[in-house]
Amino acid sequence: MYKIKLMNKISKVGTDLFGQQYQIGEDIENEDGILVRSASLHDYQFPSTLLAIARAGAGVNNIPIDQCSEQGIVVFNTPGANANAVKELVLCALFLSSRQIVEGIDWVKTLKGQEGVGKLVEKGKSQFVGPEIDGKKLGIIGLGAIGVHVANAAIKLGMEVYGYDPYISVDAAWGMSKWVKNAQNMDTIFSECDYITLHAPSTPETKAMINQESIAKMKDGVRIINFARADLVDSQAVLEGIQKGKIKKYITDFATEDIIDQKDVIVMPHLGASTPESEDNCAIMAVKEMQDYLENGNITHSVNLPSVHEPRTTKYRICLIHKNVPNMLAQFATLFANKHINIENMVNKAKGEYAYTMIDTQDVVDCEELKNLDHVIQVRVIE
Ligand SMILES: NC(=O)C1=CN([C@@H]2O[C@H](COP(=O)(O)OP(=O)(O)OC[C@H]3O[C@@H](n4cnc5c(N)ncnc54)[C@H](O)[C@@H]3O)[C@@H](O)[C@H]2O)C=CC1
Numbered sequence: 001m002y003k004i005k006l007m008n009k010i011s012k013v014g015t016d017l018f019g020q021q022y023q024i025g026e027d028i029e030n031e032d033g034i035l036v037r038s039a040s041l042h043d044y045q046f047p048s049t050l051l052a053i054a055r056a057g058a059g060v061n062n063i064p065i066d067q068c069s070e071q072g073i074v075v076f077n078t079p080g081a082n083a084n085a086v087k088e089l090v091l092c093a094l095f096l097s098s099r100q101i102v103e104g105i106d107w108v109k110t111l112k113g114q115e116g117v118g119k120l121v122e123k124g125k126s127q128f129v130g131p132e133i134d135g136k137k138l139g140i141i142g143l144g145a146i147g148v149h150v151a152n153a154a155i156k157l158g159m160e161v162y163g164y165d166p167y168i169s170v171d172a173a174w175g176m177s178k179w180v181k182n183a184q185n186m187d188t189i190f191s192e193c194d195y196i197t198l199h200a201p202s203t204p205e206t207k208a209m210i211n212q213e214s215i216a217k218m219k220d221g222v223r224i225i226n227f228a229r230a231d232l233v234d235s236q237a238v239l240e241g242i243q244k245g246k247i248k249k250y251i252t253d254f255a256t257e258d259i260i261d262q263k264d265v266i267v268m269p270h271l272g273a274s275t276p277e278s279e280d281n282c283a284i285m286a287v288k289e290m291q292d293y294l295e296n297g298n299i300t301h302s303v304n305l306p307s308v309h310e311p312r313t314t315k316y317r318i319c320l321i322h323k324n325v326p327n328m329l330a331q332f333a334t335l336f337a338n339k340h341i342n343i344e345n346m347v348n349k350a351k352g353e354y355a356y357t358m359i360d361t362q363d364v365v366d367c368e369e370l371k372n373l374d375h376v377i378q379v380r381v382i383e
């Protein structure tokens with residue numbers, strides 16, 4: 001029986017995929033796995049039983065990844081599973097940033113009870129004029145699953161799109177319209193674009209990438225959209241930019257106390273991935289990743305360990321998480337050889353400081369001896 005703790009509401013279409021051998025719930029203790037969306041795990045005390053965390057979504061800044069790696073906990077996310085939902089809301093934000101729709105709607109409500117509403121509307125509507133996006137320049141920072149979706153859609157809407165991503169993946173590049181211009185640096189985005197949208201993860205490198213200095217380089221009347229994470233933007237610098245007339249609008253999916261009621265700021269309650277389609281997609285992907293790891297040791301879409309996938313052909317599979325240092329495989333092989341246990345299949349891959357080895361055998365081995373080897377973090381035998 002595997003125990004799965006739910007830290008957020010996770011779509012039932014996903015959790016239903018767990019079979020009879022799983023106990024799932026919010027009050028589970030000593031869990032083997034955690035399913036989470038945006039709930040913060042930074043102050044959560046991980047039980048020693050915990051093997052894996054699956055984030056049903058993209059951003060993993062709510063999870064202490066380094067601590068997980070040190071404790072041998074595999075962290076998964078669900079790349080691309082909510083990208084379309086976010087793209088659609090970013091397009092909505094693009095229009096909201098241009099056409100003064102929210103302001104106009106709020107104004108119409110103030111006319112309640114007045115005579116001749118129709119006439120009042122026609123007389124007053126000119127205060128809500130806003131430009132079309134067709135032919136304007138859009139700068140996208142971060143060309144991953146969401147950034148590429150946004151880029152391709154914006155091209156279809158007639159925009160001139162500039163993209164910046166120093167770490168773009170081959171898959172993302174293949175999926176992107178050839179009409180997207182490759183910005184070699186962020187300054188090109190800042191100086192050229194009428195609209196700027198952020199789609200990079202929250203990392204020490206991206207923290208406050210929109211700040212006083214970068215705003216100063218932007219065009220007058222720039223519109224900034226942030227559906228990535230709050231900390232990519234220095235909100236005080238944005239409010240200052242709005243006050244000076246440098247920034248026309250700031251639209252974000254992340255509410256912070258200082259911006260929620262400010263003029264020319266539109267704040268949504270983190271709705272980017274909140275569609276039934278994306279909630280289902282993320283939950284299904286997260287559950288499948290978790291199941292395959294718990295039952296077979298296979299790793300797909302982990303942010304802290306390498307992708308490893310091998311079909312099961314033997315009675316036992318020994319899964320080892322260890323430091324990515326020399327001589328580990330030789331030590332494992334020697335230990336098995338000394339016990340006259342034949343290794344039928346062995347796979348080893350590394351990701352950064354950590355590595356993962358799966359060894360398939362027909363005989364069981366003593367985990368304690370493996371655990372006692374230097375640099376071994378976790379040993380698990382799956383039958
Ligand atoms: N508002 C919402 O509900 C949602 C927000 N997000 C946020 O959006 C982010 C992106 O999501 P995805 O596109 O699915 O992730 P992704 O991993 O597919 O793409 C992120 C891209 O950012 C790039 N990147 C990393 N550092 C960068 C830097 N310093 N400058 C420019 N680009 C950089 C990466 O190379 C990668 O191509 C997530 O990390 C999350 O924080 C994601 C989903 C929903």
Ligand SMILES: O=C(O)C(=O)COP(=O)(O)O
Pocket residue numbers: 037038039056057058059060082270272273274
């Ligand atoms: O996937 C992400 O990074 C998101 O921000 C979506 O968060 P959520 O799952 O809607 O709490």
